[in-house]
Amino acid sequence: MADFRSPLLRSVVCNDPALVRLVLQTRPRDFPKSNRLREGLAPLLGQSVFVTNGALWERQRRIIDPAFEGGRLGETLPAMWEAALAVMRRLEARAGAEIDIEPETSHAAADVIFRTLFSLPIEDETAAQVFAAFRAHQDAQPIVNLAAMVPLPPWVPRWHGRRTRRTAATIRSLIAGMVARRAAEIAAGTAPDDLATKIMTTPDPLTGEGFTSTEMVDQVAIFFLAGHETSASALGWALWLLAAAPAWQDRLAAEAREVLDRGMPDLSAVSRLKTARAVFRETMRLYPPVPMMVRETVQPECFRDRELPRGTQVVLSPWHLHRHERLWDHPDAFDPGRWETPNGRTCARSAYIPFSVGQRVCPGAGFAMIEGPLMLATICRDLRLGRGAVDPVPVARLTVRGRDGIRLRIGRR
Template sequence: MSHFCPAYPKPRKSRASALLMFFSARRSWLDALYERSYRMQMGEVHLPGLDLYMVNEPGLVRKVLSERAADFPKSALLGEALKPLLGESIFTTNGAQWQRQRDMMEPAFAQARLGVAFTVMRAATEDMLKRLAALPRGAEHDLEVEMTHVTADIIFRTIFSVPMEGPDAHRVFDAFARFQALAPRLLLPSIYGVRWLVWPWDAWRSRRAAREIRGLLEKLIRPRFEAHRNGTAASQVDILSSFLEARDATTGEAFGFDELVDQVAMLFLAGHETSASALTWASYLLAEAPDVQQRMHTEVCAQLGERKPEHGDMKQLTLTWNVFRETLRLFPPVGFMARQSAKTCPMRDKSVPAGATVVVAPWLMQRHRDIWPQPDAFDPDRYDDDQSRDALRQGYLPFGMGPRVCMGAAFALQEAVLILSSLIQHYRLTPVAGHTPQPVGRLTIRSANGVRLQLHRRAGAC
């Protein structure tokens, strides 16, 4: 059976020269890939400022991310690129600092447990449906903007107990889009050992975008931080309250204000940007696969009818889950994970030197020609197929693995099933003639030209 294969950057026939690779990757990491990238077990590139090794063999991936994770900390180059936005957060730190932050943050996720968070998710999803209902019938709409809004609203409510209003959502979307677009331009000169090629104008624009986002968060955190320090804080049950209460098990110290902003910035941005990316691609895939969309609508109607979803409904929507799982395979929000070898390490027939960058690429692992049947096809039914079990075990890692596996994976999955099922319950999605989204790899996998779809409101929910 043939399936819809979404567009993705056509890989080069052979590996580009270092100079051509530099200019290609300035726009998107995906543009630097070539055909063998999707089959190789391990590759290497030696640049003026960097030795880079790409590992696609499942055993090596487990070694880097899980079995010997301490020997492969987060890449310093990535931390440098993200520091203006995320500071010294759990996403960029390593070693004892990372472990301390992780230990202090984990109890806070009790506030985000799925049963409690569902009410917040549903309220934000209902607001999304109201915004969509205000559009003209059959309107052409860029789903990236709406998915960014609703996911930012959900994590905003989960952290701060307040909704994210429209203007703030659009400012965050615009600022982060600018930050993403500039990241390769700032990072690549460091990789190539030519930092002097970074334009001061680009660096200034990147810092400005980061300040816009952090300024929005600081405005909400500052009064609650001061009230908590003065003993006048109101009783609230949300993640920020838990962060304010968190203490280092050894020293008893709390998060300082700047560190608190760093952790909230990380959680806010990681908690909405990755979900927004995946939900946007899921909407596109459903629009291009009307048979799957119709089956999904039938499933949602059989479970919900005309009523609002409840927490217990989520696990019953099997096809909806599989649609999102397949979206994460084809368009993993974080397409490339960079680590740094702490010491010389043998891998296959190579010796990876200390200080080298080791990249694990979910984008390549999850489209690997030797792991997945029909690797470029959208096929949500593969998750009910026993033959896919080995592929899932070997080459599926949209949330990473090992000690740095995403803490919010279950939260993101429930959020996605709720949003997608609510969307398909009320709307039929169709493509816009002549518009094909163009995936680009920056900090996350987004579309260079948006994801424009037509939304057709159904006469009745079911």
């Protein structure tokens, strides 16, 4: 456990599975999401489910969770399949070239989000504007935000850069327009049966009230940020790892030809993409899209004989936990077969948290574990991937990305 102290804050980094379990599963209410995190992301996310705590968060999850139940995920498959085919065709058109794959995976992940949330392809004018605005916001958002560092009273205005505020306002304005149009379609009885409609028409079972328009804008913003940024990151690194491991790539391609050659798959077919799933899981072990999670103590605590005052920032790092040399066999090696070993199965239960765990586990985890393997299989079925001239260097932005992109050579099979 690492301990950091400064005049502005006290923080500890915990990579002990027992402490991770304590914070995320045993006593989650004693370690809520850090207010520092909320303040840094407030211009874009408002009071979204990603940053709230307590009764408000519980209400939001009661409304959101039914849209992501297992049976309903099958309804998103057609949209995922169309987006997967679209990215495969775009990459096929660039066969023979070396490209930065990150813009392509960002485009593909955004396409999935818009198709499943609002039944719109990325080519739709508003969808394209939101996508462009999110990319501008990522460039504007600093890694460390002063608003998140200084412990100020709630009534003191927070400092955010002009570009950060401008791009966040643009995104929220565009989303508000989409939410308003969908509300009108729901009222007229013409709304498509997609995730946005499900969430906007689901009342809280305790109060009977649904989200207001502003609350829905908050939720759409985090769905796009979490669902688009994280999926784009994981898909980009997965494609690079496959390019660097041609034997695993060929194995995945053979599986994809067997499972996907009959057209659009159903959930049963996706479940047979076992190699693609193992590759995607291993990718998120080595390159977890969200490299750290921050919780905050609400009372004095004692971790490993160290006294922590109230307000201590407790940092849980999937990046370090997933590469812990005392836990994992060959932790820095890309080995999708590890999940079938005793060590892999043990660590999957105690030291693998790409979606977090406990009551705050990502509601879109099941969605991502369909989307990711399906995208990988669709691409590798028809295309061969090779390493670019320079291997990527991971850096932490909003998610884990390549410092100078992720370069791949694209070829046909």
